Amino acid sequence: MSDRPVRRKPGQPTASQANSLVGAVLTLDVIRFGYRIGYLAQLFTGPLYRELSERHDIGRQEWVVLFCSAYFEKLTAQEIGQMSGRAKANVSRAVNKLVRMGLLKREPNLADARSTQISLTRKGRAVFDQTLKPFVEREAEMLSVLTVDEVSQLDILLAKLTNRADRWDAPY
Amino acid sequence: MSDRPVRRKPGQPTASQANSLVGAVLTLDVIRFGYRIGYLAQLFTGPLYRELSERHDIGRQEWVVLFCSAYFEKLTAQEIGQMSGRAKANVSRAVNKLVRMGLLKREPNLADARSTQISLTRKGRAVFDQTLKPFVEREAEMLSVLTVDEVSQLDILLAKLTNRADRWDAPY
DNA sequence: AAAATCTAGTTTCATATGGAACCAAGTACG
DNA sequence: CGTACTTGGTTCCATATGAAACTAGATTTT
Numbered sequence: 001m002s003d004r005p006v007r008r009k010p011g012q013p014t015a016s017q018a019n020s021l022v023g024a025v026l027t028l029d030v031i032r033f034g035y036r037i038g039y040l041a042q043l044f045t046g047p048l049y050r051e052l053s054e055r056h057d058i059g060r061q062e063w064v065v066l067f068c069s070a071y072f073e074k075l076t077a078q079e080i081g082q083m084s085g086r087a088k089a090n091v092s093r094a095v096n097k098l099v100r101m102g103l104l105k106r107e108p109n110l111a112d113a114r115s116t117q118i119s120l121t122r123k124g125r126a127v128f129d130q131t132l133k134p135f136v137e138r139e140a141e142m143l144s145v146l147t148v149d150e151v152s153q154l155d156i157l158l159a160k161l162t163n164r165a166d167r168w169d170a171p172y
Numbered sequence: 173m174s175d176r177p178v179r180r181k182p183g184q185p186t187a188s189q190a191n192s193l194v195g196a197v198l199t200l201d202v203i204r205f206g207y208r209i210g211y212l213a214q215l216f217t218g219p220l221y222r223e224l225s226e227r228h229d230i231g232r233q234e235w236v237v238l239f240c241s242a243y244f245e246k247l248t249a250q251e252i253g254q255m256s257g258r259a260k261a262n263v264s265r266a267v268n269k270l271v272r273m274g275l276l277k278r279e280p281n282l283a284d285a286r287s288t289q290i291s292l293t294r295k296g297r298a299v300f301d302q303t304l305k306p307f308v309e310r311e312a313e314m315l316s317v318l319t320v321d322e323v324s325q326l327d328i329l330l331a332k333l334t335n336r337a338d339r340w341d342a343p344y
Numbered sequence: 345a346a347a348a349t350c351t352a353g354t355t356t357c358a359t360a361t362g363g364a365a366c367c368a369a370g371t372a373c374g
Numbered sequence: 375c376g377t378a379c380t381t382g383g384t385t386c387c388a389t390a391t392g393a394a395a396c397t398a399g400a401t402t403t404t
Contacts, residue, residue: 034216034311036330041213042257044206078352085214087392092353114352114399139206145336150329157318157326158208164317250382259362264383286369286382
């Protein structure tokens with residue numbers, strides 16, 4: 001690791017310098033996996049969330065709720081919390097905001113008056129479809145350094161890591 | 173939540189059939205990779221950060237700084253920011269806190285008086301070694317569902333994803 | 345069926361965080 | 375040199391967040 005000041009042309013981004021430092025950390029022999037997974041996750045979502053909040057005033061929490069709602073016709077706030085691992089206060093706030101924005105609608109839950117059935121409005125579906133695209137594209141970019149074979153290897157490995165029988169992945 | 177209509181790939185478990193709602197989401201066909209990587213990252217660090225802040229009053233930002241400092245003898249705050257992807261305000265606060273706690277020390281940077289050389293104190297080293305253990309152990313648990321072969325596959329894949337020539341992973 | 349218990353969701357509070365303003369030191373250029 | 379501009383780091387501010395208190399509806403117990 002260099003201990004001298006960074007030297008570069010004015011106006012140029014510090015990307016190359018940053019990258020070498022990142023690379024140095026990422027080849028360490030301790031917590032290689034945990035560190036790199038976290039690094040990837042942050043890098044993947046970072047620019048996406050930024051754009052999302054600038055363009056649509058939708059934050060991380062709101063996006064998660066939107067995502068879940070888009071794939072299950074009707075959900076309660078609790079179910080969203082369970083499947084996303086978010087604290088229920090955040091889910092509550094996110095749902096309320098999305099309802100105010102007209103992207104979600106609530107219907108009374110006949111089975112239990114404490115909770116409500118949450119579902120996407122037509123507008124919510126449209127916004128979701130629109131906002132999903134950058135995620136899909138960025139994922140493709142992220143994976144673009146892998147061969148088709150490697151992608152399916154990764155798919156299998158991720159499936160094993162996230163879909164396990166023990167309780168390693170218990171909610172904490 | 174038994175027979176709710178669900179949009180999913182044919183043959184995949186429904187929310188109710190999966191052992192958890194998380195499982196149901198994780199088998200979706202969109203952003204499979206991004207979502208699961210983020211999910212894994214969150215799950216890996218979640219309990220660790222909680223314990224860290226309870227036991228040592230060290231938060232996420234402080235831990236990152238500690239980790240970087242433990243692997244490079246001398247660093248500037250800027251370098252830490254670059255290699256961890258954290259905002260400089262957070263690095264600044266974290267460094268200051270760790271200095272107050274006696275875990276880091278600052279030495280003047282002879283080459284540039286604006287920045288200082290940051291390094292671990294003996295105490296900082298001791299605390300780091302102690303706090304690293306749970307991370308190592310939890311990583312081992314996380315990987316325990318993989319065979320030795322699969323772990324090295326994953327290692328290669330992660331290396332490719334994080335150590336690339338293009339600018340996908342440029343700081344944002 | 346009244347009392348105690350539990351659960352879904354909301355609100356409150358204290359802290360964490362990112363972005364921009366800011367300050368001091370370094371560099372470029374006349 | 376002197377002025378303009380860049381850069382490392384800190385501080386300020388507005389927002390995001392998690393944990394716990396709280397409310398109202400549901401369930402259990404006797």
